[in-house]
Amino acid sequence: MTATAQDTLDAIDRRLLDDFQQDLPVVERPWGVMAEQLGIDEEEVLARLRRLQAAGLISRVGPVFRPNRIGVSTLVAMAVPKQRLDSIAAWISSLPEVNHNYEREHNFNLWFVVTADDQAHLCSVLARIQRHTGLEVLELPMLEDYFIDLGFRLQWT
Amino acid sequence: MSTEHGLIEDPRQMALIAVIQEGLPLVPRPWAVIGARLGMSEDEVMRRVRSLQRDGTIKRLGVVVRHRRLGYRANAMVVWDLPDERVAEVGHRFGRFDFVTLCYRRPRRLPVWPYNLFNMIHGRDRVEVHAWVGEMIVACGLETVPHAVLFSRRSFKQCGARYRFVDLPVDSAERGRAVS
Numbered sequence: 001m002t003a004t005a006q007d008t009l010d011a012i013d014r015r016l017l018d019d020f021q022q023d024l025p026v027v028e029r030p031w032g033v034m035a036e037q038l039g040i041d042e043e044e045v046l047a048r049l050r051r052l053q054a055a056g057l058i059s060r061v062g063p064v065f066r067p068n069r070i071g072v073s074t075l076v077a078m079a080v081p082k083q084r085l086d087s088i089a090a091w092i093s094s095l096p097e098v099n100h101n102y103e104r105e106h107n108f109n110l111w112f113v114v115t116a117d118d119q120a121h122l123c124s125v126l127a128r129i130q131r132h133t134g135l136e137v138l139e140l141p142m143l144e145d146y147f148i149d150l151g152f153r154l155q156w157t
Numbered sequence: 158m159s160t161e162h163g164l165i166e167d168p169r170q171m172a173l174i175a176v177i178q179e180g181l182p183l184v185p186r187p188w189a190v191i192g193a194r195l196g197m198s199e200d201e202v203m204r205r206v207r208s209l210q211r212d213g214t215i216k217r218l219g220v221v222v223r224h225r226r227l228g229y230r231a232n233a234m235v236v237w238d239l240p241d242e243r244v245a246e247v248g249h250r251f252g253r254f255d256f257v258t259l260c261y262r263r264p265r266r267l268p269v270w271p272y273n274l275f276n277m278i279h280g281r282d283r284v285e286v287h288a289w290v291g292e293m294i295v296a297c298g299l300e301t302v303p304h305a306v307l308f309s310r311r312s313f314k315q316c317g318a319r320y321r322f323v324d325l326p327v328d329s330a331e332r333g334r335a336v337s
Contacts, residue, residue: 017227022217026203026210028186046183049220053183056226059315060180063206063215070165070174070214075263077270093314101314104234104307108270111234111307112314138270144262146248152222152258152279 009057012038016048017058021152024061067142072122073115074141077108078133085109088133097125108138165214169197173205174214180221223315224258229279231308233286235293236272238265238303244274247297251276254296256289272305283308 009017015038025033031045038045052058067073080088085103092112093101101112116122130137165171172195181187188206189199197205209215224232239247244262251260251274259277280286290306293299 017220017222021219021222024219026188026206026218028188028199028203030181030187031183031185042185046185050183056223059221059223061183061220062180063177063209063218064221065174065178066213066216070171075275089311089313099314101312102232102309103311103313104309106305106307108307138266140263140266140270140275142261142263144245144248145260146245146252146262147257147260147276148252152224 012040013048013052016045016052020061067145071115071117072119073113074122074126074139076112076114076126076129077138077140078110078129078135079108080110080133080135084133088135091132092129095125095129097121169195170205170209173197173202174209177206224279225312225315229281231278231280231283231286233278233280233283233290233309234307235276235278235290236305236307237274237276237299238271239274239299241273247299248274250297251293254289254293256280271303 016034019037020034024030027033029042031049032042035042035045049058049061053060078088089101089103089110092098092110095114097114097116098112099115101110103109104111114122114125116125126137126139165174173191176191176194182190184190186199188202191197192199192202195202206215206218210218237247248260248262251257256278257276258279259275261275262273263275265271265273278286278289280289286306286308290304294302294304
């Protein structure tokens with residue numbers, strides 16, 4: 001996708017993306033409430049959300065959970081030799097316990113989050129990664145959360 | 158429902174979380190559809206969701222955007238080596254910058270990893286991200302604090318955390334399947 005993805009969005013799309021990142025009303029017909037605020041009908045809200053989702057601009061409409069309230073998770077960093085990065089990254093992405101797997105510009109060049117039902121399961125996944133790759137895994141669990149998530153404020157250009 | 162800061166133990170609450178983490182179905186009455194999958198009434202689903210909001214398990218409920226697809230292509234993790242006694246103060250200040258999208262304290266792993274405060278910034282380009290980091294340094298007096306900016310080069314996998322809940326009283330065929 002190019003930086004011009006924004007150009008295809010009209011004013012209603014932009015408000016859908018910007019104004020409803022929190023406080024979706026927990027009522028029988030939430031899209032109807034949004035529709036009223038936008039001055040369109042419920043069916044159009046649904047159609048637009050489906051289109052934005054199909055275009056990959058929104059991942060979902062739903063909850064964002066506080067970390068470590070349900071299940072346990074940790075950020076993990078690895079320093080992977082360049083020539084092994086693609087294959088190790090692909091293998092790690094294939095693990096169902098892994099999400100947000102990124103290459104970053106640093107000696108520690110592979111960063112991902114491991115999520116599991118409990119601590120024992122989490123430890124076994126980390127041990128498996130270490131065994132499979134023969135590389136050290138740096139476990140960096142969250143100790144304190146300072147961020148109050150109000151959604152992401154988009155700046156339209 | 159849940160212990161004060163601990164894990165949620167109520168199996169019906171966990172079953173509900175397993176379903177709603179995939180997002181709401183885009184149908185006129187999403188809570189009713191979710192309820193039908195779980196054997197709960199629409200009313201019970203809504204009551205439980207409100208309770209998860211009240212106790213802080215749900216941080217926010219709404220549209221989750223994909224930054225990269227919207228033109229925010231410079232994604233950086235910024236890490237700081239702060240004196241332990243300053244982490245909380247600086248962390249809370251970081252959390253209030255509107256360009257910061259996450260801010261956590263994490264353990265150091267000496268000698269290879271000295272950094273103990275992490276924040277994410279999504280910017281349209283690298284220049285913008287560096288300017289914001291400069292703003293953080295000046296605003297919080299961090300001129301002597303070592304830091305590093307780790308731009309992301311490639312995203313191999315990007316999805317919200319998925320919780321599996323192996324002991325749920327949910328039909329096994331339903332587990333892990335997206336609501337659509």
